[in-house]
Amino acid sequence: MSETPDIAGNRMRGSGPDALVLLYDTALPDVYGYLVSRCGSVSLAEDLTSEVFMAAVAAVQSGRKPAPTVAWLISVARNKLIDHWRHREVEQRRLAVVDGPTLSDDWEVVLDVMRSNEVLAALGAHHRSALTLRYLDGLAVREVADHLGRTVHATEALLVRARHAFRRLYGEDA
Amino acid sequence: MMTDPFDRLARRIESQRPREQFATNLRVRLVDELGAAGTDQRSASTSSLQLARRIEPTIPPIKGRRFMSAATEQRSTQAQPVTALVPYLTVHDAAAALDFYAAAFGASEVHRFVGDDGRIGHAEVAIGSVSIYVSDEHPEMGAVAPRSLGGTSAAMVLAVPSVDAVYANALAAGAEGLRPPNDEPHGDRMATVLDPFGHRWNLSQPSVEGLDVDSYNAGDHGFEVRSPTQGGIWAGVVYEDALDAIDLLVEVFGFERRLVVPDETDSSVIVHSQLSWPEGGIVSVTSVGLDHRRYNQRQTGNDSLYVITADPEGVWRRCVDAGLEVVNPIGTASYDEGLVFSVRDRAGNIWSFGSYDGT
Incomplete structure (x- = not known):
């Protein structure tokens, strides 16, 4: 079957509907892999994955340039994850970790990854989001600030509080 | 470092x-x-x-x-969200109807599709922020107008800022007034007109407060407002002492007393009741042997009911405290990981409570 010039053009430009389907076929494991490894729930990861690709559909349909890429999808996935944590926190009215005595920033410990996941999941949305973006995703403070909609200064302060909250929950017995 | x-x-x-x-x-x-x-x-x-x-x-x-x-x-695995519902009005003279809707409701025409035979096959008008479609009769496609049907079964409800103004407008444009503007007990100001093409329009001016279910139900309006969230099957259980049974269901089991209707002459006889389980479902406890109720003429103490709850332990403790006869103590069911138990009420009926919900 011959292709219409329009489709051929779209493909060459790497945008348009069929380009996104191609992107889906290649990027789905990346997007899903990112989400499931950070949220720890298959059904939640599936929901958020759907939302990410529907956002891509909306972007394509609105003629957004440049066309979505894997990096763009991961960035949207980050925002969806943060939004989810934030909304869930509002629903659950989860209490923030109560401030304890100020801890020094020096902490000599080899973090256990499994235990760390549990601690992250027990943190409030802001702390969990900040630590996930900064350390699991390895983003610069500036990028973390962009995702959270905060200033760099406020994000640095948030990261300090988040590390302390993490450390208190992680416990000294580890 | x-x-x-x-x-x-x-x-x-x-x-x-x-x-x-x-x-x-x-x-x-x-x-x-x-x-x-x-x-x-x-x-x-x-x-x-x-x-x-x-x-x-x-x-x-x-x-x-x-x-x-x-x-x-x-x-699709997920239900698609519906984004609009558009009334499609079939009328016996679409061109005249479009004029009427413009005069009566301030409708502005978006477009009309005029067929080779002169009939309007489709027209769209906008009234405020909503759309309405209009067409001439096309009986070959099942589109027939109220005049041909001899009436209509559906009515359009227009939410408007001023019922009185729109009502006056509609009548001036040729509509028939069915009900003049009135403050209804449910809180909205409403009026009804019949347009010249046989379609009924309810004009509605929502109250700021919205519907107050409690005060509405407290009044004598001939209707009771009910929530649609209850279970789909109501269980009817008869007792010699219905009042005692209702006490047990409410105080021990944890049912909520929604409605209890005693007999007019003997208040110890319960002719109707609705006891709702907070997690869904309704039980109706009535007195046995009511003359006018054939389904109340049966033996008591022979029923068995299963109630789904996320907290079987809580109900279990209350049942034990109340000294009810235990049929099966609380434990894990063979078919599910959740807890379940069964007790007998004082009349002999078996009540089971468990977390298994069939899924």
């Missing part, structure tokens, strides 16, 4: 394939949303991609919105 212990949490994005069913469903949804045709091979060799002609909806889409095809509906 020491290394940051948090650095150890760094996690590369590791590709992970989701469940096949999920991947397939999402792809179908994606392709459909895009209006592009996907391939069967998700590994998607580029050469196999082709763009199919999108199946056009049979009803004109609202600007910027997309109707889902029936086929999509079936393939």
